[in-house]
Amino acid sequence: MRDYAIHLDPKKMPDYWYNITPDLPGPMEPPLHPATQQPLTADDLSPIFPMPLIEQEMSTEPQISIPGEIMDAYRLYRPTPLRRAYRLEQALGTPAKIYYKNESVCPGGSHKINTGIAQAYFNKQFGIHELTTETGAGQWGTALSIGCQMFGMHCTVYMVRVSYQQKPYRRTLIQTYGANVLASPSDTTESGRAFLADNPETTGSLGMAISEAVEVAVKSGGTTKYSLGSVLNHVMLHQSIIGLEALAQMESIGEYPDTVIGCCGGGSNFAGLAFPFYGDAKKRGATVDFIAVEPTSCPTLTRGLYAYDYGDTAKTTPLLLQFTLGHNFLPPGIHAGGLRYHGVAQQVAYLVRNNEMRAVAYPQNPVFAASVDFARHETIVPAPETGHAICAAVDEALKCKESGEAKTILFNLSGHGHFDMTAYEAYLSGKLQDYELDEEVLKKAEDAIPKVSA
Amino acid sequence: MRDYAIHLDPKKMPDYWYNITPDLPGPMEPPLHPATQQPLTADDLSPIFPMPLIEQEMSTEPQISIPGEIMDAYRLYRPTPLRRAYRLEQALGTPAKIYYKNESVCPGGSHKINTGIAQAYFNKQFGIHELTTETGAGQWGTALSIGCQMFGMHCTVYMVRVSYQQKPYRRTLIQTYGANVLASPSDTTESGRAFLADNPETTGSLGMAISEAVEVAVKSGGTTKYSLGSVLNHVMLHQSIIGLEALAQMESIGEYPDTVIGCCGGGSNFAGLAFPFYGDAKKRGATVDFIAVEPTSCPTLTRGLYAYDYGDTAKTTPLLLQFTLGHNFLPPGIHAGGLRYHGVAQQVAYLVRNNEMRAVAYPQNPVFAASVDFARHETIVPAPETGHAICAAVDEALKCKESGEAKTILFNLSGHGHFDMTAYEAYLSGKLQDYELDEEVLKKAEDAIPKVSA
Numbered sequence: 063m064r065d066y067a068i069h070l071d072p073k074k075m076p077d078y079w080y081n082i083t084p085d086l087p088g089p090m091e092p093p094l095h096p097a098t099q100q101p102l103t104a105d106d107l108s109p110i111f112p113m114p115l116i117e118q119e120m121s122t123e124p125q126i127s128i129p130g131e132i133m134d135a136y137r138l139y140r141p142t143p144l145r146r147a148y149r150l151e152q153a154l155g156t157p158a159k160i161y162y163k164n165e166s167v168c169p170g171g172s173h174k175i176n177t178g179i180a181q182a183y184f185n186k187q188f189g190i191h192e193l194t195t196e197t198g199a200g201q202w203g204t205a206l207s208i209g210c211q212m213f214g215m216h217c218t219v220y221m222v223r224v225s226y227q228q229k230p231y232r233r234t235l236i237q238t239y240g241a242n243v244l245a246s247p248s249d250t251t252e253s254g255r256a257f258l259a260d261n262p263e264t265t266g267s268l269g270m271a272i273s274e275a276v277e278v279a280v281k282s283g284g285t286t287k288y289s290l291g292s293v294l295n296h297v298m299l300h301q302s303i304i305g306l307e308a309l310a311q312m313e314s315i316g317e318y319p320d321t322v323i324g325c326c327g328g329g330s331n332f333a334g335l336a337f338p339f340y341g342d343a344k345k346r347g348a349t350v351d352f353i354a355v356e357p358t359s360c361p362t363l364t365r366g367l368y369a370y371d372y373g374d375t376a377k378t379t380p381l382l383l384q385f386t387l388g389h390n391f392l393p394p395g396i397h398a399g400g401l402r403y404h405g406v407a408q409q410v411a412y413l414v415r416n417n418e419m420r421a422v423a424y425p426q427n428p429v430f431a432a433s434v435d436f437a438r439h440e441t442i443v444p445a446p447e448t449g450h451a452i453c454a455a456v457d458e459a460l461k462c463k464e465s466g467e468a469k470t471i472l473f474n475l476s477g478h479g480h481f482d483m484t485a486y487e488a489y490l491s492g493k494l495q496d497y498e499l500d501e502e503v504l505k506k507a508e509d510a511i512p513k514v515s516a
Numbered sequence: 517m518r519d520y521a522i523h524l525d526p527k528k529m530p531d532y533w534y535n536i537t538p539d540l541p542g543p544m545e546p547p548l549h550p551a552t553q554q555p556l557t558a559d560d561l562s563p564i565f566p567m568p569l570i571e572q573e574m575s576t577e578p579q580i581s582i583p584g585e586i587m588d589a590y591r592l593y594r595p596t597p598l599r600r601a602y603r604l605e606q607a608l609g610t611p612a613k614i615y616y617k618n619e620s621v622c623p624g625g626s627h628k629i630n631t632g633i634a635q636a637y638f639n640k641q642f643g644i645h646e647l648t649t650e651t652g653a654g655q656w657g658t659a660l661s662i663g664c665q666m667f668g669m670h671c672t673v674y675m676v677r678v679s680y681q682q683k684p685y686r687r688t689l690i691q692t693y694g695a696n697v698l699a700s701p702s703d704t705t706e707s708g709r710a711f712l713a714d715n716p717e718t719t720g721s722l723g724m725a726i727s728e729a730v731e732v733a734v735k736s737g738g739t740t741k742y743s744l745g746s747v748l749n750h751v752m753l754h755q756s757i758i759g760l761e762a763l764a765q766m767e768s769i770g771e772y773p774d775t776v777i778g779c780c781g782g783g784s785n786f787a788g789l790a791f792p793f794y795g796d797a798k799k800r801g802a803t804v805d806f807i808a809v810e811p812t813s814c815p816t817l818t819r820g821l822y823a824y825d826y827g828d829t830a831k832t833t834p835l836l837l838q839f840t841l842g843h844n845f846l847p848p849g850i851h852a853g854g855l856r857y858h859g860v861a862q863q864v865a866y867l868v869r870n871n872e873m874r875a876v877a878y879p880q881n882p883v884f885a886a887s888v889d890f891a892r893h894e895t896i897v898p899a900p901e902t903g904h905a906i907c908a909a910v911d912e913a914l915k916c917k918e919s920g921e922a923k924t925i926l927f928n929l930s931g932h933g934h935f936d937m938t939a940y941e942a943y944l945s946g947k948l949q950d951y952e953l954d955e956e957v958l959k960k961a962e963d964a965i966p967k968v969s970a
Binding site for chain 1: 517518519520521523526527588591592593603621623624625662665684685688689691692693694888891892894895896897934935937938940941944
């Protein structure tokens with residue numbers, strides 16, 4: 063009898079998050095204030111984030127306890143199953159074993175909820191009544207709206223106007239979960255009105271939406287805070303629940319991965335799975351190949367510059383030492399909206415820079431080919447972002463077929479593609495375009511990034 | 517610690533289906549041949565269905581073993597979790613315990629796959645290479661395409677033209693799973709060409725799509741068969757896996773339902789949950805309130821005539837003794853497409869007629885109100901069909917609040933609503949219309965149904 067799903071006893075769900083900071087090979091360079099370029103202090107962040115999250119952002123503790131109320135909320139859908147892709151293995155004819163952590167069963171359909179719940183909770187504890195955020199593809203807006211709903215908080219989502227119009231189903235989903243969704247730029251903020259005055263026909267951008275969401279928090283006088291769904295250390299921390307569970311699940315069947323794979327935009331689902339294995343492998347003296355997968359159209363880790371850069375177009379966020387394609391980079395309109403980010407989490411960047419982890423990039427046609435194959439064999443239709451991880455896992459399994467090695471491959475099935483069927487339609491009808499990064503972009507990035515010595 | 521999910525050990529998954537036929541209070545009236553009105557024989561069905569399914573259709577065995585290959589396919593997603601709706605209970609302030617069987621985790625997003633896999637398998641065993649079917653809302657077309665994919669068979673889905681155009685995401689999903697999808701009426705069949713000649717602008721109907729799918733099977737000379745996703749005895753049989761699992765799960769926590777609820781169109785998800793509890797309760801001498809829930813716009817069980825009627829508009833299917841609104845009834849365009857059927861499974865009809873089970877009907881606005889409430893507390897966005905079951909479960913729980921009774925309520929969460937967000941959009945923006953059945957319809961039905969003495 064095949065055990066497709068390896069369930070973790072709910073009583074054994076980890077009750078702490080893993081913090082990679084003390085396990086890093088050396089100290090990371092500090093974030094810098096965007097105006098003064100001096101190392102950032104907790105006070106600099108306090109108008110935007112509540113103190114418990116700022117403390118987590120800066121913590122050097124190896125583990126941070128998960129409060130009981132978050133555990134109870136996690137229990138609504140966690141532990142998520144670890145699955146063995148027997149049917150895909152068979153179709154590929156590979157001696158490799160392919161496992162995936164199925165985060166597509168999470169509320170809202172992606173791993174984002176793991177930090178959505180945590181951020182809502184810690185804000186609520188800090189006396190905050192409302193959270194604001196931005197969303198592009200919509201996964202993060204969905205996740206935060208569910209998190210806020212769970213703790214009786216208001217949620218306002220600034221949704222990039224072009225997504226608001228082109229993805230009405232995502233918008234309706236966020237509204238179903240009780241959040242207020244506004245097309246950005248909107249006339250509800252000063253910055254939004256300025257963007258509209260500049261260009262009444264603008265379709266918006268993540269940069270503009272961030273500006274609006276942050277403005278509402280800053281001007282609220284303390285009742286409202288801003289929430290970010292990736293990039294920051296405390297987001298990687300909350301997502302570590304994925305890898306901690308997978309570790310326990312692999313252990314329960316006497317397995318350990320040779321290869322750990324995740325798609326990588328801001329870095330949160332990749333880090334969520336990979337970081338706990340990184341720490342554990344270090345302790346055991348095991349060698350694990352960690353692979354972050356990105357699109358060739360937005361190859362931050364594989365071709366970006368390692369430098370201090372802003373997180374947003376408007377240069378209002380702290381400067382982080384990271385791989386970047388330049389804060390004013392506008393990636394092509396590929397369907398993996400969650401991977402269209404110029405930068406990446408500083409912790410992921412640091413590990414790739416120090417050759418502790420590596421990155422690969424794929425164009426979207428092979429990604430969708432792998433995704434359709436996966437759907438037909440494993441029955442789950444993956445999100446376009448997730449398809450990148452699948453594509454790399456298939457490639458690694460095919461390498462094993464050639465070499466005869468029976469490697470154990472683990473990847474993060476970070477989300478389903480139920481709200482991305484237009485992308486599948488485009489692929490199936492042969493209309494998907496592949497993109498490679500123009501060399502010009504890197505020159506422009508070099509000109510645009512601030513001159514800070516790393 | 518709250519156990520939201522009650523998982524069944526995969527080793528304890530039932531390896532048989534439950535057949536209600538021998539447990540019925542008396543013998544059912546036989547299906548009749550549409551032309552001769554004589555009791556139907558196995559031979560009459562053999563041009564359309566393979567013999568193993570015809571045998572199941574007519575079987576009086578109490579249990580039928582599930583073949584190993586179907587068990588292996590089921591194990592990809594089964595056992596599905598039984599869940600306790602703690603958060604919904606709390607929000608309602610009810611002393612009732614609310615449990616739901618979560619079939620929304622099934623491949624394709626609904627319970628339909630349970631019979632999709634079984635039908636594909638038995639056809640394959642019988643030497644069939646291709647299945648044809650019709651689909652309206654799209655759940656069934658999705659399920660059969662996955663079933664065929666699993667056993668390496670071709671699948672052709674005739675999709676009602678208006679759905680083909682209005683639900684491109686469902687169509688793409690079916691194509692992603694490898695099936696050939698045609699807008700019906702199509703020019704690939706004689707009947708389709710006749711419908712188009714009659715009315716080139718027709719938006720199609722389930723009746724027309726059935727005619728095309730059946731024609732392809734009949735004319736194939738034996739390589740191709742037709743497949744139906746509800747109504748028939750063998751479909752109820754395959755869906756019994758839902759109730760058998762739920763029975764084992766309830767038992768594992770020392771619970772037994774006072775009330776069992778499912779939405780009811782053709783009857784398959786309702787029967788799937790309810791029938792095994794019906795047989796079990798009879799054995800134990802327990803009293804269970806079984807509630808089938810339908811829309812007021814298509815109130816087959818609550819207001820239909822109990823009479824022999826055809827399954828399709830074109831009068832090509834066998835005559836079944838059932839509740840019917842007339843085979844030419846065209847229900848209003850409510851969003852619960854799966855509940856827009858003029859008839860119902862004869863076994864469900866028989867049990868309701870004999871007061872062993874009961875039926876209630878709701879308009880769609882309260883159904884969506886309950887669905888949104890459910891989504892906000894339980895995080896799952898239900899299908900519009902499923903919303904009917906939730907609405908009834910909430911009503912039963914609120915009755916308990918009034919009476920102070922701590923009843924145990926169990927309903928079938930038959931599917932998710934990820935491909936039905938336009939319905940939620942319409943509800944949230946106040947644009948949903950409620951319908952009551954026009955008395956005229958029943959008079960017309962009485963005129964149209966064939967004069968057969970039951």
